[in-house]
Structures are given as structure tokens and as C-alpha cells.
Amino acid sequence: MSGALLVAGTTSDAGKSVLTAGLCRWLVRQGVKVAPFKAQNMSLNSMVTLDGAEIGRAQVMQAQAxxxxxTADMNPILLKPGSDRRSQVVVLGRPVADVDALEYRAxxxxLREVALASLDRLRAEYDVVVCEGAGSPAEINLRAGDxxxxxxxxxxGLPVLVVGDIDRGGVFAALYGTVGLLEPADQALIAGFVINKFRGAVELLEPGLRMLQGLTGRPTLGVLPWLDGLQLDVEDSLGLDVPLPGMLDPHGADTLRVAxxxxxxxxxxxxxxxLTCEPGVSVRYVTTPRELADADLVVLPGSRATVSDLGWLRERGLAERIVRRAREGLPVLGICGGYQMLAEEIVDEVESGVGRVEGLGLLPVRVEFAADKTLRRPTGSAYGHDVRAYEIHHGVATVGEGAEPFLDGCRSGAVWGTTWHGALENDGFRRAFLREVAGAAGRDFVPAPDVEFGALREARLDAxxxxxxxHLDTDAVRRLIEDGPPAGLPLVAPGGPGP
Known part of the structure; x- marks a missing residue:
């Protein structure tokens, strides 16, 4: 088999990333050498490749599939929003500019040439490249520069499958409207539909599928059922609205509550x-001080806008509550941007440009933002266990006296801070850290000895x-990959404006 395919979607979070990963895992199990590709990704979830390039985390997951x-060619352009109007532009794994939407047009x-060159390199190296679109192809205001x-x-010359999320409702209108808004030359590449997140009897859906084909001349090549527990490296915070497995059953003396x-x-x-994979750990996302009341561990995660988000913590009253609980000996963990917020002082002339800002003062650390971004895959140890991780940050932390070393960061009392992402994926370290947290929080929680995060991830990719x-017409998918878009696909009214 040889060729390529584009997976587009009616909306963000329709299931493009998941279907792309599923196609990659299905193809590699057929003995096909396959690679994922996303030309342009807007996401604050990223990772570092072995050669030090920053790409979207979803493409890393798809590569694992x-x-x-x-590699950087799998996501040659990454946009990292720092505000509602400005984003850092990362090209082939390296930041090159910080622009607003209008400046980006220049x-x-x-960037189109960069993306096409990356796709050409992948197609030369792999039998099949499964491409993922971004947002919706029917964003006609953006078509000219798409x-x-x-x-x-x-x-x-890629055939396109359009994925629709039936769980949101209106999937037939979304699929028909997506095709109808495209200009004729774009419509000619839309080869079929996939319906995602279906609950119920497919027989009840079939009349609608037949009518959709009659209206568009395009078949639905699969109806993918809803499956719980498949949250895999989501691209944006829309994915946080899906309940986490670890949100269940947050009560009991042996439950460890993580906010x-x-x-x-x-x-x-x-x-x-x-953490959500650990039995007995209840994880929830919080935005108010009240939600911290029964937390055994508070996590301040990474941030693309450290100083701005620190100001938000203070405005919401969260900063005061976090400082109070830390001084009472209750555990707090800061990761990357969250670690920077725990410092005594932040000097930022790069990301926010505001200069000196007072941190939460829970760790004896001074942070100064550098123009060059740190991108690396460090290794180390903690609690007697090896740790592999990755770093993505402009802030450089200098640790003062009175703190213990902790994963290239530090610890003071029940407050931990580290620049390392992905550390909790290391099973032995994660269990040891949770035991320490449980002891500090006065919980009877004991981590399960046999939870392997890597194995759970592999099981999800196999699923x-x-x-x-x-649930997909894989013979039809094979034909699309090998032969390209079918000839003679009908035009769907009304048709969209030209680019």
C-alpha cells in the first residue's frame, strides 16, 4: 500500500486526532510503514523529539500509534497561544516569531512551502502518511491562507474524510454544511464521512446515512461507537471538559484527592x-478556592503565560489559599510554569514583558526568562527511581539555600517544583511521590504496585x-489511500466562495 489521506473534521474535538491515531495503529498492524502528519497545529500541549524539536503532543501520540x-516533519508548524490575540510560531521544532493573527498572514x-516539504519527506520515507486537518475545512474566512x-x-492531491461528532448533535447538518460551503475544487476531494462518538443502535442511524449519501453523493465509511477512557494527549482545553477516569468516587480515607x-x-x-490511571486517585480540575478545600495535593501545571496566569491566581483568590495550605504542610506540586509561580521572584522581559513580578514565595527560587527556549529530554532520578522527562520553557530557575534538589527543581517542606514534564509517567517515581504526598496529607492511600502507564497507553492505542x-470500511479506506479521490463526485449546493 502506498499513498496518503487527510482526516478533516466538522469542528475542533470532533475526533480527528483519535481517528488519525487509530488509522496509524491499524495500518502498522497490517505491516504498513506509516507516519502521521499535521501541517499546522494550534496547541499548548507539546513535547520534545529526540533531536530537540518541539511538536504537538497529539502527533507524538500518533507516532506512538x-x-x-x-520528528519535526510530523508537525512542521506549531502555534502556541500566549493570549487571545498572539501566538508563538514554532517552525520545524524551533520558535521563530511571536505574532498576532494579522501578522501571521505575512x-x-x-510556511505553506515548509509544510509541503515536510509532507514530501515523509511520503518519501513511509508507505502511507495519514494527515490530520485543523479545526474545520469549512472556515471560509480562513480558506485563502489555509x-x-x-x-x-x-x-x-489528498482524498479527504470528514469526521463529525454525533454526541454534540446536528451531525448530518454539520457534514452536509461542511461540504456545501466548500468551493467546487475542494468538494472534489471530499471522499466520504465518518461519524464519531455514537451511542445506541446503528440501525436507527442508517436511514439518515442513506439520505446523507443521496444528498451529497458521498458514503459514510464508518460509525465509531463511544468508548470511555480514550482521552489520549488532547490538543486543547476542550478535552478537559470530558470527565477524567480519576474523577470517580472521590470519597474514602484511602482515596487521594488531587486538584x-x-x-x-x-x-x-x-x-x-x-495520575488519572492510578486506582484510588481522584483527579479534578479547579478554578475556585472552595474547590481546594478537601484536596490532598494541589498541582499548578504548565502555562504559556506564567505572569498573566499568576495574576489570575491572585484575582481568583486561589493564590492566597494555595499559600495558606502550603504553610500548613499540605502538598503542592508546581510543574514548569507552575513551578515558576511558586518562586520568590520572576523577572520576565520575554514572555509578558512586564519585568519583575513577585511570585508566591513558597520556594527559594528566582526565575528569569531567557530569549532562547530550553528544549531537551533530560534524565535523572528521585526517590531511588530513574526518571525520563522533557523540558519546554523560557524561564530559567536559580535555586537558593534552604531547599532540597528535586528533578532539576527543588523541594521545601511539602512544596515541590520541577521544570520537567512527563515525570509522572515514570511508574516507580510516580508511586514513590504519591506515597510521600499521602503521608504529608495524612491519607491511608497506598499506590497500586502494578500500574504501568506505558502499557495502559499501548492498550488504548490498540483499542x-x-x-x-x-467499525470502518477499511477496504474503502485502502482504495482512497492508494487511488486518491474518486472521480466525478457531485457538487453539493450552494458551493463556497473561491480562495
């Missing part, structure tokens, strides 16, 4: 995924492969 090492022609959806499909502060610019919240194999 394909059983290959991720970069589009060059490099992630129909702009990519047109340039590379993760949902910062406005929260980043790399995938750090928390490993996605099974989902594709059992």
Missing part, C-alpha cells in the same frame, strides 16, 4: 494523565486500532 519515533506563503485543510489537500488548577493558558496538562478495524 505508528510505532515510530516522532508568514503563510513561506495550509492545514483543503489548502493542503489541494496542493498534495489541578485549570489556568487560563494551561499547557502540557497531559502531565496529569498518569483505537480495533475501533478502526471493526
Amino acid at each position: 505508528a510505532r515510530i519515533e516522532p 508568514h503563510k506563503d513561506r 495550509i492545514a485543510n483543503m489548502g493542503l489537500a489541494r496542493a498534495a 489541578v488548577v485549570r489556568l487560563p493558558r494551561i499547557s502540557n496538562f497531559t502531565d496529569i494523565d498518569a 483505537l486500532g480495533d475501533l478502526v478495524e471493526r
